[in-house]
Amino acid sequence: xxxxxxxxxxxxxxxxxxxxxxxxxxxxxxxxxxxxxxxxxxxxxxxxxxxxxxxxxxxxxxxxxxxxxxxxxxxxxxxxxxxxxxxxxxxxxxxxxxxxxxxxxxxxxxxxxxxxxxxxxxxxxxxxxxxxxxxxxxxxxxxxxxxxxxxxxxxxxxxxxxxxxxxxxxxxxxxxxxxxxxxxxxxxxxxxxxxxxxxxxxxxxxxxxxxxxxxxxxxxxxxxxxxxxxxxxxxxxxxxxxxxxxxxxxxxxxxxxxxxxxxxxxxxxxxxxxxxxxxxxxxxxxxxxxxxxxxxxxxxxxxxxxxxxxxxxxxxxxxxxxxxxxxxxxxxxxxxxxxxxxxxxxxxxxxxxxxxxxx
Numbered sequence: 396x397x398x399x400x401x402x403x404x405x406x407x408x409x410x411x412x413x414x415x416x417x418x419x420x421x422x423x424x425x426x427x428x429x430x431x432x433x434x435x436x437x438x439x440x441x442x443x444x445x446x447x448x449x450x451x452x453x454x455x456x457x458x459x460x461x462x463x464x465x466x467x468x469x470x471x472x473x474x475x476x477x478x479x480x481x482x483x484x485x486x487x488x489x490x491x492x493x494x495x496x497x498x499x500x501x502x503x504x505x506x507x508x509x510x511x512x513x514x515x516x517x518x519x520x521x522x523x524x525x526x527x528x529x530x531x532x533x534x535x536x537x538x539x540x541x542x543x544x545x546x547x548x549x550x551x552x553x554x555x556x557x558x559x560x561x562x563x564x565x566x567x568x569x570x571x572x573x574x575x576x577x578x579x580x581x582x583x584x585x586x587x588x589x590x591x592x593x594x595x596x597x598x599x600x601x602x603x604x605x606x607x608x609x610x611x612x613x614x615x616x617x618x619x620x621x622x623x624x625x626x627x628x629x630x631x632x633x634x635x636x637x638x639x640x641x642x643x644x645x646x647x648x649x650x651x652x653x654x655x656x657x658x659x660x661x662x663x664x665x666x667x668x669x670x671x672x673x674x675x676x677x678x679x680x681x682x683x684x685x686x687x688x689x690x691x692x693x694x695x696x697x698x699x700x701x702x703x704x705x706x707x708x709x710x711x712x713x714x715x716x717x718x719x720x721x722x723x724x725x726x727x728x729x730x731x732x733x734x735x736x737x738x739x740x741x742x743x744x745x746x747x748x749x750x751x752x753x754x
Contacts, residue, residue: 401662402465406458410444410466414473420705426476427569431535436477436501445482446497454497455487464606464661468654471610471716474708476570478503478532480603486540488599492588493551500537503530505575506600506719512577514543514552521545521552521584523577529719533561533573542587542596549592552584566715568708598670600720601677602660608680608716609654612687615709616646619691622698633694645690649683656680663750671733671750678726684713 417438426432439445448463449455463484470479478501486502489495505512505527512525523541533539539554560576620643623634633639660676663669688710692699699706721729733753737745745752 401459401461401665403458403462406447406462407465407469409442410469411472413438413442414469414475418473418475420708423474423476423705423708424702427565430563430565430571432476433535435475436535439475439477439479440499445479445501446487447483449483449487449491449497453491455483455491460484460665461661464602464657467603467606468610468613468657471607471712472614474611474614474705474712477501478536480600480607481531481536484603485596485600486536486538489540489542489551489587489591489596490538490553492591493585495540495551495553495583495585498537501532501535502538502540503532503536504540504542504596504600505530509541509543512541512543514545514550516545516550516584519583519585520581521550523552523554523580523582526574526576528574529564529566529572530575531573532571533559533575534563534571539575541582542591542593543584544593549587550584551587551591552582554580554582558582568711568715570712570715572715594670597720598673599664601726602657602664602669602673604716604720605653605657605660605673605676605680608684608713609650609657611709611713611716612646612653612680612683613650615687615691615706615713616643616650618706618709619643619646619694623694639694642690642694646687646694649687649690653680653683653687668750668753671730671745671753674721674726674729674733677721678723678730681717681723681726684717688713 417435443456444466446455447458447466448460451457467480481503482501486504487497490497511527512523515522533556536556539556541552541554543550558580562574564573566572623639624632626633656676656679660669660672663672695706698704734742734745
Protein backbone atom coordinates (compact mmCIF):
# COMPACT_ATOMS: atom_id res chain seq x y z
CA UNK A 396 0.00 0.00 0.00
CA UNK A 397 1.12 3.53 -0.69
CA UNK A 398 1.23 6.25 1.90
CA UNK A 399 -1.60 8.77 1.73
CA UNK A 400 -0.55 12.43 1.61
CA UNK A 401 -1.54 14.30 4.75
CA UNK A 402 -2.06 11.16 6.84
CA UNK A 403 0.24 9.98 9.61
CA UNK A 404 1.97 6.87 8.21
CA UNK A 405 1.65 5.25 11.65
CA UNK A 406 -2.14 5.28 11.29
CA UNK A 407 -1.95 3.44 7.96
CA UNK A 408 0.59 0.95 9.26
CA UNK A 409 -1.24 0.25 12.52
CA UNK A 410 -4.71 -0.08 11.00
CA UNK A 411 -3.47 -2.29 8.16
CA UNK A 412 -1.59 -4.57 10.54
CA UNK A 413 -4.58 -4.78 12.89
CA UNK A 414 -7.04 -5.77 10.18
CA UNK A 415 -4.57 -8.23 8.66
CA UNK A 416 -4.39 -10.00 12.02
CA UNK A 417 -8.07 -10.03 12.99
CA UNK A 418 -10.06 -9.76 9.78
CA UNK A 419 -9.37 -12.91 7.77
CA UNK A 420 -11.73 -14.80 5.47
CA UNK A 421 -13.18 -16.93 8.26
CA UNK A 422 -13.87 -13.91 10.48
CA UNK A 423 -15.75 -12.07 7.72
CA UNK A 424 -17.73 -15.20 6.85
CA UNK A 425 -18.67 -15.71 10.49
CA UNK A 426 -19.74 -12.08 10.90
CA UNK A 427 -22.13 -12.46 7.99
CA UNK A 428 -23.58 -15.64 9.51
CA UNK A 429 -24.24 -14.15 12.96
CA UNK A 430 -24.81 -10.50 12.00
CA UNK A 431 -21.97 -9.02 14.06
CA UNK A 432 -18.24 -9.23 14.72
CA UNK A 433 -17.77 -8.27 18.38
CA UNK A 434 -14.16 -9.50 18.52
CA UNK A 435 -13.17 -7.40 15.51
CA UNK A 436 -14.99 -4.38 16.91
CA UNK A 437 -13.37 -4.77 20.34
CA UNK A 438 -9.87 -4.86 18.84
CA UNK A 439 -10.69 -1.91 16.58
CA UNK A 440 -12.14 0.13 19.46
CA UNK A 441 -9.13 -0.56 21.68
CA UNK A 442 -6.96 1.43 19.26
CA UNK A 443 -9.27 4.47 19.41
CA UNK A 444 -9.77 4.36 15.63
CA UNK A 445 -13.59 4.55 15.75
CA UNK A 446 -13.44 8.06 17.18
CA UNK A 447 -10.58 9.45 15.13
CA UNK A 448 -11.23 12.98 13.75
CA UNK A 449 -13.41 13.76 16.80
CA UNK A 450 -11.67 16.25 19.09
CA UNK A 451 -10.40 14.89 22.39
CA UNK A 452 -12.31 17.50 24.37
CA UNK A 453 -15.49 16.13 22.78
CA UNK A 454 -14.66 12.58 23.79
CA UNK A 455 -12.87 11.53 20.61
CA UNK A 456 -9.36 10.39 19.71
CA UNK A 457 -8.29 13.56 17.92
CA UNK A 458 -6.80 13.51 14.44
CA UNK A 459 -8.10 14.91 11.19
CA UNK A 460 -10.81 14.03 8.72
CA UNK A 461 -8.07 12.68 6.44
CA UNK A 462 -7.01 10.27 9.19
CA UNK A 463 -10.58 9.04 9.53
CA UNK A 464 -10.94 8.55 5.77
CA UNK A 465 -7.69 6.57 5.64
CA UNK A 466 -9.00 4.24 8.33
CA UNK A 467 -12.23 3.82 6.37
CA UNK A 468 -10.26 3.03 3.22
CA UNK A 469 -8.54 0.23 5.12
CA UNK A 470 -11.88 -0.97 6.51
CA UNK A 471 -13.01 -1.33 2.90
CA UNK A 472 -9.69 -2.88 1.85
CA UNK A 473 -10.06 -5.63 4.46
CA UNK A 474 -13.88 -5.93 4.25
CA UNK A 475 -13.99 -5.36 8.01
CA UNK A 476 -17.59 -6.03 9.16
CA UNK A 477 -17.85 -3.17 11.66
CA UNK A 478 -19.75 0.17 11.89
CA UNK A 479 -16.61 2.26 11.49
CA UNK A 480 -18.12 5.05 9.35
CA UNK A 481 -21.27 5.32 11.41
CA UNK A 482 -19.54 5.44 14.79
CA UNK A 483 -17.01 8.19 14.14
CA UNK A 484 -17.30 10.09 10.90
CA UNK A 485 -21.11 10.23 10.92
CA UNK A 486 -22.74 9.46 14.27
CA UNK A 487 -19.85 10.68 16.38
CA UNK A 488 -19.66 13.85 14.28
CA UNK A 489 -23.34 14.56 14.91
CA UNK A 490 -23.13 13.90 18.64
CA UNK A 491 -19.90 15.84 19.17
CA UNK A 492 -21.24 18.86 17.26
CA UNK A 493 -24.34 19.06 19.41
CA UNK A 494 -22.77 18.60 22.81
CA UNK A 495 -23.87 15.00 23.39
CA UNK A 496 -21.66 12.51 25.17
CA UNK A 497 -19.76 10.15 22.87
CA UNK A 498 -20.50 6.58 23.98
CA UNK A 499 -17.84 3.91 24.37
CA UNK A 500 -19.65 1.55 22.02
CA UNK A 501 -20.82 1.70 18.39
CA UNK A 502 -23.05 4.50 17.11
CA UNK A 503 -25.34 4.48 14.11
CA UNK A 504 -27.34 7.04 12.16
CA UNK A 505 -30.43 7.22 9.98
CA UNK A 506 -28.76 7.22 6.55
CA UNK A 507 -31.84 8.14 4.54
CA UNK A 508 -32.73 11.16 6.62
CA UNK A 509 -35.90 11.49 8.63
CA UNK A 510 -38.47 11.78 5.83
CA UNK A 511 -40.58 9.08 7.45
CA UNK A 512 -40.00 10.34 11.00
CA UNK A 513 -42.08 12.93 12.81
CA UNK A 514 -40.45 14.89 15.60
CA UNK A 515 -41.60 17.28 18.29
CA UNK A 516 -39.52 19.09 20.86
CA UNK A 517 -40.19 19.84 24.51
CA UNK A 518 -37.34 21.55 26.31
CA UNK A 519 -34.24 19.42 25.89
CA UNK A 520 -36.21 16.36 24.78
CA UNK A 521 -37.35 15.26 21.33
CA UNK A 522 -40.12 12.76 20.70
CA UNK A 523 -39.75 10.68 17.52
CA UNK A 524 -42.32 8.55 15.74
CA UNK A 525 -42.11 6.59 12.51
CA UNK A 526 -40.00 3.96 10.80
CA UNK A 527 -36.60 4.15 9.13
CA UNK A 528 -35.28 1.33 6.95
CA UNK A 529 -31.73 0.22 6.11
CA UNK A 530 -30.17 1.59 9.30
CA UNK A 531 -26.59 0.25 9.46
CA UNK A 532 -25.70 -1.90 12.44
CA UNK A 533 -28.65 -0.72 14.54
CA UNK A 534 -28.85 -4.02 16.40
CA UNK A 535 -25.34 -3.58 17.86
CA UNK A 536 -25.37 0.21 18.35
CA UNK A 537 -25.14 1.81 21.78
CA UNK A 538 -26.72 5.04 20.52
CA UNK A 539 -28.58 6.18 17.41
CA UNK A 540 -27.76 9.76 16.37
CA UNK A 541 -30.80 11.35 14.72
CA UNK A 542 -30.56 14.68 12.92
CA UNK A 543 -33.95 16.37 12.70
CA UNK A 544 -35.19 19.80 11.67
CA UNK A 545 -37.81 21.26 14.00
CA UNK A 546 -39.22 24.75 13.58
CA UNK A 547 -36.33 25.73 11.34
CA UNK A 548 -33.71 24.47 13.77
CA UNK A 549 -31.40 21.50 13.19
CA UNK A 550 -31.26 19.33 16.28
CA UNK A 551 -29.51 16.07 17.10
CA UNK A 552 -31.16 13.47 19.30
CA UNK A 553 -29.17 10.76 21.03
CA UNK A 554 -31.51 7.77 21.04
CA UNK A 555 -31.16 4.61 23.11
CA UNK A 556 -31.78 1.69 20.70
CA UNK A 557 -33.42 -0.22 23.55
CA UNK A 558 -36.30 2.25 23.33
CA UNK A 559 -36.90 1.30 19.68
CA UNK A 560 -38.17 -1.78 17.93
CA UNK A 561 -35.39 -3.11 15.70
CA UNK A 562 -36.14 -5.61 12.95
CA UNK A 563 -32.93 -7.28 11.73
CA UNK A 564 -32.32 -6.96 7.99
CA UNK A 565 -29.17 -7.16 5.87
CA UNK A 566 -27.76 -5.67 2.69
CA UNK A 567 -26.38 -7.65 -0.24
CA UNK A 568 -23.11 -8.14 1.61
CA UNK A 569 -24.81 -9.61 4.68
CA UNK A 570 -24.08 -6.52 6.79
CA UNK A 571 -26.86 -5.33 9.13
CA UNK A 572 -29.20 -2.79 7.56
CA UNK A 573 -31.99 -2.93 10.09
CA UNK A 574 -35.47 -1.46 10.21
CA UNK A 575 -35.87 0.82 13.23
CA UNK A 576 -39.33 1.71 14.51
CA UNK A 577 -39.73 4.79 16.71
CA UNK A 578 -42.97 4.54 18.66
CA UNK A 579 -43.15 7.91 20.43
CA UNK A 580 -39.54 7.51 21.56
CA UNK A 581 -38.28 10.36 23.74
CA UNK A 582 -34.58 11.18 23.73
CA UNK A 583 -32.29 14.03 24.80
CA UNK A 584 -31.66 16.52 22.00
CA UNK A 585 -29.59 19.64 21.42
CA UNK A 586 -29.14 22.14 18.59
CA UNK A 587 -26.42 21.18 16.14
CA UNK A 588 -23.41 23.39 15.45
CA UNK A 589 -23.53 25.73 12.44
CA UNK A 590 -22.93 23.81 9.25
CA UNK A 591 -24.19 20.53 10.67
CA UNK A 592 -27.37 20.12 8.67
CA UNK A 593 -29.05 17.50 6.45
CA UNK A 594 -27.14 18.57 3.34
CA UNK A 595 -23.75 18.43 5.07
CA UNK A 596 -24.65 15.06 6.56
CA UNK A 597 -25.66 13.67 3.15
CA UNK A 598 -22.35 14.71 1.59
CA UNK A 599 -20.35 13.45 4.55
CA UNK A 600 -22.08 10.09 4.23
CA UNK A 601 -21.25 9.99 0.53
CA UNK A 602 -17.60 10.75 1.31
CA UNK A 603 -17.49 7.90 3.83
CA UNK A 604 -18.77 5.47 1.21
CA UNK A 605 -16.32 6.76 -1.41
CA UNK A 606 -13.44 5.98 0.98
CA UNK A 607 -14.76 2.50 1.79
CA UNK A 608 -15.28 1.74 -1.90
CA UNK A 609 -11.80 2.94 -2.86
CA UNK A 610 -10.28 0.42 -0.46
CA UNK A 611 -12.51 -2.43 -1.60
CA UNK A 612 -11.84 -1.83 -5.32
CA UNK A 613 -8.10 -1.70 -4.65
CA UNK A 614 -8.14 -5.04 -2.82
CA UNK A 615 -10.39 -6.62 -5.44
CA UNK A 616 -7.97 -5.58 -8.19
CA UNK A 617 -5.01 -6.98 -6.25
CA UNK A 618 -6.79 -10.29 -5.69
CA UNK A 619 -7.45 -10.53 -9.40
CA UNK A 620 -3.83 -9.87 -10.39
CA UNK A 621 -2.62 -12.46 -7.88
CA UNK A 622 -5.14 -15.09 -8.95
CA UNK A 623 -4.52 -14.73 -12.69
CA UNK A 624 -0.76 -14.98 -12.17
CA UNK A 625 -1.16 -18.16 -10.14
CA UNK A 626 -3.76 -19.78 -12.38
CA UNK A 627 -2.17 -21.72 -15.25
CA UNK A 628 -3.99 -22.59 -18.47
CA UNK A 629 -2.46 -24.08 -21.62
CA UNK A 630 0.95 -24.05 -19.98
CA UNK A 631 1.11 -20.40 -18.95
CA UNK A 632 -0.48 -18.06 -16.36
CA UNK A 633 -3.83 -16.77 -17.55
CA UNK A 634 -2.60 -13.24 -16.78
CA UNK A 635 -0.53 -13.49 -19.97
CA UNK A 636 -3.57 -13.82 -22.19
CA UNK A 637 -4.51 -10.54 -23.83
CA UNK A 638 -8.23 -10.82 -23.02
CA UNK A 639 -7.43 -11.36 -19.34
CA UNK A 640 -4.90 -8.53 -19.32
CA UNK A 641 -7.65 -6.17 -20.44
CA UNK A 642 -9.70 -7.10 -17.35
CA UNK A 643 -6.65 -6.52 -15.15
CA UNK A 644 -6.10 -3.08 -16.65
CA UNK A 645 -9.73 -2.12 -16.10
CA UNK A 646 -9.60 -3.25 -12.48
CA UNK A 647 -6.33 -1.45 -11.77
CA UNK A 648 -7.33 1.81 -13.42
CA UNK A 649 -10.68 1.90 -11.61
CA UNK A 650 -8.91 1.24 -8.29
CA UNK A 651 -6.54 4.15 -8.94
CA UNK A 652 -9.34 6.42 -10.13
CA UNK A 653 -11.60 5.73 -7.13
CA UNK A 654 -8.79 6.25 -4.64
CA UNK A 655 -7.60 9.47 -6.28
CA UNK A 656 -11.14 10.89 -6.32
CA UNK A 657 -11.78 9.95 -2.68
CA UNK A 658 -8.47 11.42 -1.51
CA UNK A 659 -9.02 14.63 -3.44
CA UNK A 660 -12.49 15.02 -1.94
CA UNK A 661 -11.09 14.29 1.49
CA UNK A 662 -8.37 16.92 1.23
CA UNK A 663 -10.89 19.55 0.15
CA UNK A 664 -13.37 18.57 2.87
CA UNK A 665 -10.59 18.76 5.46
CA UNK A 666 -10.17 22.48 4.77
CA UNK A 667 -13.66 23.66 3.84
CA UNK A 668 -16.67 23.09 1.65
CA UNK A 669 -16.15 20.20 -0.77
CA UNK A 670 -19.63 19.46 -2.10
CA UNK A 671 -18.48 19.41 -5.73
CA UNK A 672 -15.52 17.12 -5.04
CA UNK A 673 -17.57 14.77 -2.86
CA UNK A 674 -20.35 14.51 -5.44
CA UNK A 675 -17.77 13.72 -8.11
CA UNK A 676 -15.95 11.21 -5.89
CA UNK A 677 -19.12 9.28 -5.06
CA UNK A 678 -20.20 9.18 -8.70
CA UNK A 679 -16.72 8.05 -9.77
CA UNK A 680 -16.65 5.37 -7.04
CA UNK A 681 -20.10 4.11 -8.04
CA UNK A 682 -19.14 3.80 -11.69
CA UNK A 683 -15.70 2.36 -10.93
CA UNK A 684 -17.27 -0.28 -8.69
CA UNK A 685 -19.60 -1.41 -11.48
CA UNK A 686 -16.80 -1.70 -14.04
CA UNK A 687 -14.19 -3.22 -11.72
CA UNK A 688 -16.58 -5.80 -10.31
CA UNK A 689 -17.45 -7.00 -13.81
CA UNK A 690 -13.81 -7.13 -14.89
CA UNK A 691 -12.55 -8.88 -11.76
CA UNK A 692 -15.28 -11.49 -11.71
CA UNK A 693 -14.77 -12.24 -15.39
CA UNK A 694 -11.03 -12.70 -14.84
CA UNK A 695 -11.69 -15.07 -11.94
CA UNK A 696 -14.32 -17.14 -13.72
CA UNK A 697 -16.30 -19.52 -11.53
CA UNK A 698 -13.82 -19.22 -8.63
CA UNK A 699 -14.95 -15.65 -7.98
CA UNK A 700 -18.49 -16.82 -7.23
CA UNK A 701 -17.58 -19.32 -4.51
CA UNK A 702 -18.03 -18.71 -0.79
CA UNK A 703 -14.58 -20.16 -0.10
CA UNK A 704 -12.83 -17.42 -2.06
CA UNK A 705 -12.84 -13.81 -0.70
CA UNK A 706 -13.68 -11.90 -3.91
CA UNK A 707 -17.37 -11.78 -3.07
CA UNK A 708 -16.66 -10.03 0.22
CA UNK A 709 -15.61 -7.01 -1.81
CA UNK A 710 -17.90 -7.15 -4.82
CA UNK A 711 -21.05 -7.54 -2.70
CA UNK A 712 -20.04 -4.70 -0.44
CA UNK A 713 -19.33 -2.48 -3.41
CA UNK A 714 -22.73 -3.15 -4.91
CA UNK A 715 -24.33 -2.33 -1.55
CA UNK A 716 -22.30 0.80 -0.82
CA UNK A 717 -22.81 2.27 -4.30
CA UNK A 718 -26.52 2.61 -3.50
CA UNK A 719 -25.96 4.29 -0.13
CA UNK A 720 -25.83 8.08 0.22
CA UNK A 721 -26.71 8.61 -3.41
CA UNK A 722 -26.56 6.56 -6.59
CA UNK A 723 -25.40 7.50 -10.06
CA UNK A 724 -28.58 9.39 -10.91
CA UNK A 725 -28.55 11.59 -7.80
CA UNK A 726 -24.93 12.66 -8.03
CA UNK A 727 -24.96 12.92 -11.82
CA UNK A 728 -27.96 15.24 -11.55
CA UNK A 729 -26.30 17.29 -8.80
CA UNK A 730 -23.12 17.76 -10.82
CA UNK A 731 -25.12 18.57 -13.94
CA UNK A 732 -27.12 21.23 -12.12
CA UNK A 733 -23.91 22.70 -10.70
CA UNK A 734 -22.42 22.93 -14.19
CA UNK A 735 -25.56 24.49 -15.66
CA UNK A 736 -25.67 27.08 -12.88
CA UNK A 737 -22.21 28.32 -13.92
CA UNK A 738 -23.07 28.73 -17.58
CA UNK A 739 -20.87 27.88 -20.56
CA UNK A 740 -18.11 30.29 -19.56
CA UNK A 741 -17.99 28.91 -16.05
CA UNK A 742 -17.65 25.21 -16.91
CA UNK A 743 -13.86 25.07 -17.07
CA UNK A 744 -13.38 27.17 -13.90
CA UNK A 745 -15.81 24.81 -12.14
CA UNK A 746 -13.85 21.74 -13.23
CA UNK A 747 -10.53 23.22 -12.14
CA UNK A 748 -11.74 25.16 -9.10
CA UNK A 749 -14.43 22.84 -7.77
CA UNK A 750 -16.32 23.91 -4.68
CA UNK A 751 -14.38 27.15 -4.35
CA UNK A 752 -16.16 28.36 -7.48
CA UNK A 753 -19.60 27.41 -6.15
CA UNK A 754 -19.14 28.97 -2.69
